[in-house]
Amino acid sequence: MQKEIDQAYQTELKRKLGLSAAVAISVGTTVGSGIFSSVGEVSGAAGSAIITILAFLIGGLINIPANLVYAELATTYPENGGQYVYFREAGSKPMAFLVGWISFWATDPPSISIMALAIANYMAYFLGISGIMIKITATVLVLLFMTIHLRSVEGGGKFQTFITAFKILPFALLIGLGLFYVKGDLITAPAVIGAPTGILALLAAISATTWSYDGMGAVCYMTGEIKEPKKTMPKALIISVLLIIVLYTALSTVITGLTPIGDLAGSDAPVALAVSKIPGIGGAASNLVAVMAIIVIIGSLSSCIMFQPRMEYAMAKDGLFFKSFAKVHPKWETPYFSILVQCAMGIILIFASNITELLGYFTLVALVKNFLTFATIFVHRKKESYNPLWKAPAWKFMALMAMFTTGTLIVSTFLWAPIPGLIAAVVIIVTGLPVYHYWNRKAA
Numbered sequence: 001m002q003k004e005i006d007q008a009y010q011t012e013l014k015r016k017l018g019l020s021a022a023v024a025i026s027v028g029t030t031v032g033s034g035i036f037s038s039v040g041e042v043s044g045a046a047g048s049a050i051i052t053i054l055a056f057l058i059g060g061l062i063n064i065p066a067n068l069v070y071a072e073l074a075t076t077y078p079e080n081g082g083q084y085v086y087f088r089e090a091g092s093k094p095m096a097f098l099v100g101w102i103s104f105w106a107t108d109p110p111s112i113s114i115m116a117l118a119i120a121n122y123m124a125y126f127l128g129i130s131g132i133m134i135k136i137t138a139t140v141l142v143l144l145f146m147t148i149h150l151r152s153v154e155g156g157g158k159f160q161t162f163i164t165a166f167k168i169l170p171f172a173l174l175i176g177l178g179l180f181y182v183k184g185d186l187i188t189a190p191a192v193i194g195a196p197t198g199i200l201a202l203l204a205a206i207s208a209t210t211w212s213y214d215g216m217g218a219v220c221y222m223t224g225e226i227k228e229p230k231k232t233m234p235k236a237l238i239i240s241v242l243l244i245i246v247l248y249t250a251l252s253t254v255i256t257g258l259t260p261i262g263d264l265a266g267s268d269a270p271v272a273l274a275v276s277k278i279p280g281i282g283g284a285a286s287n288l289v290a291v292m293a294i295i296v297i298i299g300s301l302s303s304c305i306m307f308q309p310r311m312e313y314a315m316a317k318d319g320l321f322f323k324s325f326a327k328v329h330p331k332w333e334t335p336y337f338s339i340l341v342q343c344a345m346g347i348i349l350i351f352a353s354n355i356t357e358l359l360g361y362f363t364l365v366a367l368v369k370n371f372l373t374f375a376t377i378f379v380h381r382k383k384e385s386y387n388p389l390w391k392a393p394a395w396k397f398m399a400l401m402a403m404f405t406t407g408t409l410i411v412s413t414f415l416w417a418p419i420p421g422l423i424a425a426v427v428i429i430v431t432g433l434p435v436y437h438y439w440n441r442k443a444a
Helices: 002-008 019-030 035-046 049-061 064-076 083-089 093-127 132-151 153-178 184-188 198-213 216-225 229-258 261-265 270-275 282-307 309-317 336-350 355-380 395-416 418-443
Strands: none
Touching: 019 153, 019 216, 019 229, 019 282, 035 049, 035 198, 035 229, 035 261, 035 270, 035 282, 049 184, 049 198, 049 229, 049 261, 064 216, 064 229, 064 355, 064 395, 083 093, 083 309, 083 355, 093 132, 093 282, 093 309, 093 336, 093 355, 093 418, 132 153, 132 282, 132 336, 153 229, 153 270, 153 282, 184 229, 198 229, 198 395, 216 229, 216 282, 216 309, 229 261, 229 270, 261 270, 270 282, 282 309, 282 336, 309 336, 355 395, 355 418, 395 418
16 A cells, blocks of 8 residues: 555655754744643642742653653654654554544644634734734734745744744743842742641642643644754754743743732733833733744644644554545645644644633543554564664653653542543544554455
């Protein structure tokens, strides 16, 4: 089947992306709009400024093992597809297919529509638009970034590098300026009366940071287009997590040093609240944070449009998805059909309702997928043919830590919405397995 596909049209993507683009994809996907509210959530769980800061620091450190596991798997199988490839090579083609199945139908296009709408809503604050114009603006944004990533992998990589650096700049300016006005007594102040204290508060706060660090493995979807993956992938994943740890820890220090913890814990906009405390800004804080949010989410939207279609491309190359998704444009050298279809689905969902609720149904399943991905390294390590170009130090401990970190999210998500998660799991299996067996027979 693969030989027939290759003969029909070009299906090979070239290695055109370097270290800066790889870091940009990882950081650009991870640092999103969530950080604008997560500081408030973490503060509420922590009860004090010092615990909030420690939570972001430790929460980042415990995500390092996940990136090290991803680095080993990516250098062992330096091809596009990410988790799909790792399950396939672990000997579980049905599970590999289901990973792609849920990504295509339930998580990837909705994420595009949700981010595009978020940007459009922030823009509406300045443009004075509403209703259908917000949806049209979101559609234009998707088409714009789709065009960028359709026409050139190198051009898309350069744009992603630029927009990621640009989205970090406002945070750097906020941190640099805010440090001059940080009040030490706010950071050292005792916990809010009635709030949990000690190790329980720290554990709760660390758990609240985990969503902020999710997404760094996105670059693994594009390993097949990364130059010198043996060197580049480990560097990119390690640099990304360290950069984000520094960013989040410094940001939480400034925010908690500008605003009393009691105010932060009850705020839906902790960043804006902190910015308003900086002399000379005051009432302009909301406008500045809205601009920051637009820049930040643009980087995440661009990243998702760039990397997400690579999974369906990899599946189609194996004959386990519509064969057109394996097509590579003869001039642009991008998986154009896969990009076009995923963006088209995202645009359709822009005009649908309750997309956020739909995405919530599949959150639990997506987390279980991540958990099992880290577990596959135990299977890979037993294979005689397993030959990683780069090995994670203390790999068993790293894998278990990665599984533990993801496990905390699974438990909290299940406790919050058990029925939707179970419904989603049943839907995926009932719809996915028959399709898998059909395509698997055709590919045989």
